Amino acid sequence: MRHLFAGFLLILWLPLCGWAQNVQTVRGTVQDEAGRPLPGVTVLIRGTGTGDATNEQGAFELKADFAKAPVVLVVSFVGFAAQNIPLSGPETALVVKMRTSGMLDQVVVSASRIEESIGQVPVTVEKIDQRQVNNITTPDLVSGLARFKSIDVSNSSMLLTSFSTRGFSSSRSDRVIQLADYADTQLPSLSSNFGNLLGTPILDVASVEVVHGPASALYGANAFNGVLLTNSKDPFKDTGLSVRLRGGNRDLLDGQLRYAVKLGERVAFKISGGGIRANDFTGNNLDATSKLLEPANNPAGSNLGYDAVSVYGDAGNTFGATGGALAGKTVFLPGFSEADLITGNNLTYSVKVSPSLAVKLTDNIKATASYRYAATNTTFQAASRYRIVNTGAQQGKLAIEGRNWVVRAFQTRDFSGGRDPQTDGSYNLGFLGGVLQLQQAVGANGQPVVDASGRPVTYAQRYFGTYAAAYNAALQANGGNADAAALTARTTANTVAPVLQPGTQAFKDARDRIIHNPTPGQGARLILRSVLSEASGQYNFNSEIVDVVVGGSYRRYDLGSDGSLLEDTRESGRIRNYEYGAYAQASRAFLDDHLKLAAAGRVDRFQNFGTAFSPRVSAVYSVGAEKQHNFRTSYSRAFRAASQDAQYIRLDVGRAILVGNVGAGFRGYTTGLATQLPGILAPTRAADLAALEYQSPGLKLEKVNSGEVGYRGQLTSKLFVDLDYFYSAYDNFIATRNFIGNVDGSRPTTAQIGAAAPFRFANAALPTRVIQINTNVDQTVKSQGAGISLGYTFSPALTATGNYSYNALITKDFQPGTLSFFNTPEHKFNLGVDGLLLERKLSYNANFRRVSSYTFESTFATGTIPTAHVVDAQLGYTVAKLHTTVQVGGTNLFDSTNFQVYGAPSQGRIVYAGLLFDID
Structure with a gap:
């Protein structure tokens, strides 16, 4: 992969000759509806990277080749509806009036992997535009998504956040996938996204799109409950220098940078990244660990001692x-x-750097080579709490894209310090x-x-x-x-x-x-030293009869932990695991584009799980002359493979040993055996012993069948509504199970049981232990939910928003010893306001979030998350002549109780002040 990357860079740097064009000048100004000039508006020639950004007087100037007339100017600015302006010849006094954007003016790519109006997407999608991204007040981008409909976030620590939709939240995001320009951002050793650690640097984010619910038909197996796609800014379209500097309480220091420049009309370069550091929150939960995890535990405060969560x-x-x-x-x-x-050293930091080079090989073909390095100190919670030190990943990516096709390849290598035991790393x-x-x-x-x-x-x-x-x-x-x-x-x-x-x-x-x-x-x-490699491609066939999208991908994991987490050893080398798949989607519009039908399907092949087929069918019916009322319905089936560490884990945590379950399965006894010793081993009670037998086959793919209906519309020119309802049924539900057995999978003999009793002590010399595995529950698990978003634009000075989410686990009675990990509040709502005042110089936003109490289950700790009330706000004042915005703001301003993962600390108040420099 390194040689391929170097060769590709060499090709991009070859002399680019013979591209001169016969061009003429186009000049103009861009104004708002009141006739005031709009600085910073992007003006591009459609189908090319040629463009300009308006200056303080709203003026722009660019060159266009009118030999290919008409030339179409695409004028876009955050908060306003984009405009396409055809020109048959050069203009020197063009005036463009921009109108405030309605929610239905947005274009998304994540729902169907092609560009489409958000009003006509067939599934529930949330799009967070650049303005909304800039309004996020939390230190990590992903954490700030909690203010949007039906998105749940889980913070293990200040900078380590996972997200989920439609239930089954966790600190690991293992039922959703997170992509940055379609490259997976997970650390492969842990099958986890560390917030936005390997994602797009914040100043380079053009938009964030979240697909709710199953998306395996287009994204593969683990797009099970949703997809988070971050789209970065194009260096051909968004040039200039942006710098953000902030400081705040908890010794917060935050510096971010983006610089993009066009090196002629065919080559563009950008570099983005930054760093943030602060004193992290520290876990201090002194509740007694749940008896589901520690059956012999005493009550909190007992003079016999007790097992406390933290x-x-x-x-x-x-x-x-x-x-x-x-x-x-x-x-x-x-x-x-x-x-x-951690000896009082609760310092957390995150640093990243991401350079990229883009070359237009022709007017319609662009090649991009990019690299990303990210590292962090933080605390991660999974089966235990881990202090993550000098840990991160490197990712190289290559992409070539044409008007109707794209080919991509990337490779991610994670690390945690070095393999030398003397280096500092995670523990x-x-x-x-x-x-x-x-x-x-x-x-x-x-x-x-x-x-x-x-x-x-x-x-x-x-x-x-x-x-x-x-x-x-x-x-x-x-x-x-x-x-x-x-x-x-x-x-x-x-x-x-x-x-x-x-x-x-x-x-x-x-x-x-x-x-x-x-x-x-x-x-x-x-020790983390795993590698994730992926290659993918997609082609769009457009015709008057039907539009077809076809694509495929191959993914390979090479997992390594030197035996510190997985069943590999330093001598055996990495564990190899692969999966590959292909998909197709056909769609067609009827009734003068008011009815859109689509069907998609994907076939995936797994090394450990065989073959699976994921279909999706959908219909969108639009009402109104401007299609301002859109009704959607869809059915999807998706599959989920257990995470890589769940497939290959071998981790002895003392009271139990966690073992992967992708072989022939396990035979043993339920944990109830421990309460009936030693009498049950007597020959006269053999029948009682047999009644406690437990058996689990090797893991199979989890499957969900999900249906949803929804409405997205502009009820008036100022009132936007989006609502949805879903119902999901899960088969072969993957959950954890504790039992007493032999680590080789065999059922213990009575002699082995007697030697290992009472099963509370780690004795590596004995084969019989309390074992924890991932296994498929032999029952259908059902959940349902609904959500509604409202937005009312009174004027540019005031927009009011609100959303409400409902999620419920219908299946409540699980087999004894089984945890569902639903981990989702039944009720959650947000209320927010934002706007621009003083001729767009003063910006503000505020959001109030209420999350109802719920039970949080994990293999580390299980308990109740209390109700949370959180207020976030930000205020900015722009001095245009200095290209500077002064910002003050914060999250959880009233420092209220804000637990999101049971066993992790409450995410308290963070306030900051800083400057944003933005020079086009």
């Missing part, structure tokens, strides 16, 4: 007969907080806390602690031993008061046999060793 290394010990009066009780270690483990907070407890204890005399046989004694062993002795002695002394005995035992153990203390040199030394060690069971280092 505490790590607080492992439990269920005492047997040797524990005396503690037999059958579980005592938990004092653990370490998130702040302890697992759960592993770090657990391994710290397994260090050899040091006594008050400074000497290592050993037992009577001279074997090392760990901090965990010393604590549990001291606790048990103190508990039994106190229980006998106080007449059997168990609560008082537990308090005495905890106080004694914390005083006489404390665990490693944060801030001490011993803690620092042990932590440093562990976070640099990737060996499972000994260290916490997470």
Whole structure:
């Protein structure tokens, strides 16, 4: 791929000769409806990259070849309806009047992979234009999408956000795909998008489009519940320099840059990127971990100790007969907080740089070579909380596009520090806390602690031993008061046999060793070194009878973690996995373009899952002379493959081992077995043991059949409405399941069960463990939802917007031990205002969001997300002569409770002030 990329660059830089044209000059001015000049308006000659931007007086000048008359000028500006102006000859005093844009004037490409009016798209689509992107107040672009209809965002930390539509939200966005100019932005090792980390830099964003619901028919299997497509600015059309500088609370510093220049009429170059840093929010949830995940847990505050959500290394010990009066009780270690483990260094940052070169090979063919580098420090939540250090990705992309076709190829390589253990990289907070407890204890005399046989004694062993002795002695002394005995035992153990203390040199030394060690069971280092390669193409056949789109893609993963996350090893090399597919879509308009019918289908082939077919059929009926009322309906079927890490994971988290499930499946027993030991192993209870048997075949593709109806229309010239309703039914639903089995997939013998009981301790020498896998639920899972958006434009000075979203999981009764991960509020609404005052010099926007309380399920933590009320706002004043806009604003201005992922911190107030320089 590197050689291909270098060769392509060489071709683009070859001398470009013989392209002189017989041109003449076109001059004019662009004004608003009141006759005031509009600076910054883009004026292009359709079908070419030739164009100009208006100056402060609204004037433009460009060259056009009238040998090919008529020449069509395309005049566009954010907030106004684009105009196409045909010219048969040169003009020197052209006046163009722009009218305020209605919502139906928007053009989208994501719904059908071709340009079409947003009013006539067959599915629910949200388009966020450049003006709305500039109004986003959150540090990360994706996080700001929460203000739009039926889009849910989940923040693991300040700069790490995932998005979802139509339910089943998570911190990983594994049911939707996220694209930047059609290149996937995921980190392949984790099958996760880190917000907009590898996406389009914010100043280079032309628009964002979100397709709601299944889109596999055109985008492939994991476009299961939606697509997020970011479109970047064209360097031929949007030239100049833009710089944004901001500073705010939490030591926020934000600098962004974009520069684009035309090197003649055939070559254009741009570079964009920037960096943001701040003090991140830190997890501090001291609730008791759900008994769904930790069945033996004690209530929060128990003197026996308890497993807290944001505490790590607080492992439990269920005492047997040797524990005396503690037999059958579980005592938990004092653990370490998130702040302890990151040693108070909650710095987060994100940096990226993205240069690209575009060359017009002919008037109708453009080639683009681009590169993107992105790196971050942040905190990510999945099966555990991970401190992400010096982690990111590089992506190279090549594209050649004509008027009706495009060919693309890209390759993404992720990284986390280096493979050398001495380099700083990401680490697992759960592993770090657990391994710290397994260090050899040091006594008050400074000497290592050993037992009577001279074997090392760990901090965990010393604590549990001291606790048990103190508990039994106190229980006998106080007449059997168990609560008082537990308090005495905890106080004694914390005083006489404390665990490693944060801030001490011993803690620092042990932590440093562990976070640099990737060996499972000994260290916490997470190594990412996976590669995602993809090639794709599309061709559009347009005719008077039917319009047809055909395309296809090939994708290959080469997954590597050196055994720190996946079942690969440093010696075995990367795990290879592939998928490929082809699609076609046919559409035709009837009744003078008032009825549009379309059908699409895609066939995909997977290395691990065989072949799947995804169809979509749709109809749009438009009413009114200007098609201002549009009714749509569609049916889609989509497929979802488990994420790459779910297919190949092998991660021992102590209380369970997470194993991939793409082989022959697993046989074992339900976790109810643990509560019936040891009696159930008696020969006389063989039938009872058989009743607890569990079996899971290897994973299959999850399938959804979804139907939707909707209406999008301009009720008046100022009132816009968009509403939709959907109903979805999922088969082979992928969920997680815990059971007791052998890690090789076989059912344990009674001897193996007895040796491994009570299944709470990680013992790599034994085959029998509590195992967690992704598996298909043998029941149909159903959900439904609806949404409505309203927008009323009183004048350029005031536009009021509002939206409401409803989502519900209809299937509530799952098999015991199964989590649905629906993770979506039933009710959510936004109310917003924005506008331009003082002859467009003063801009403002404000948004209020209310999100109802809901249950959030994950393999890390399960609990209740409280109701959130969040206010965001921004104010800007433009000094045109200085090409400068002064900005002040913030998100969650009233610092209200704002949890989005259970176990992650609340996303509190961030306020900022800064400058935006924009020179065309």
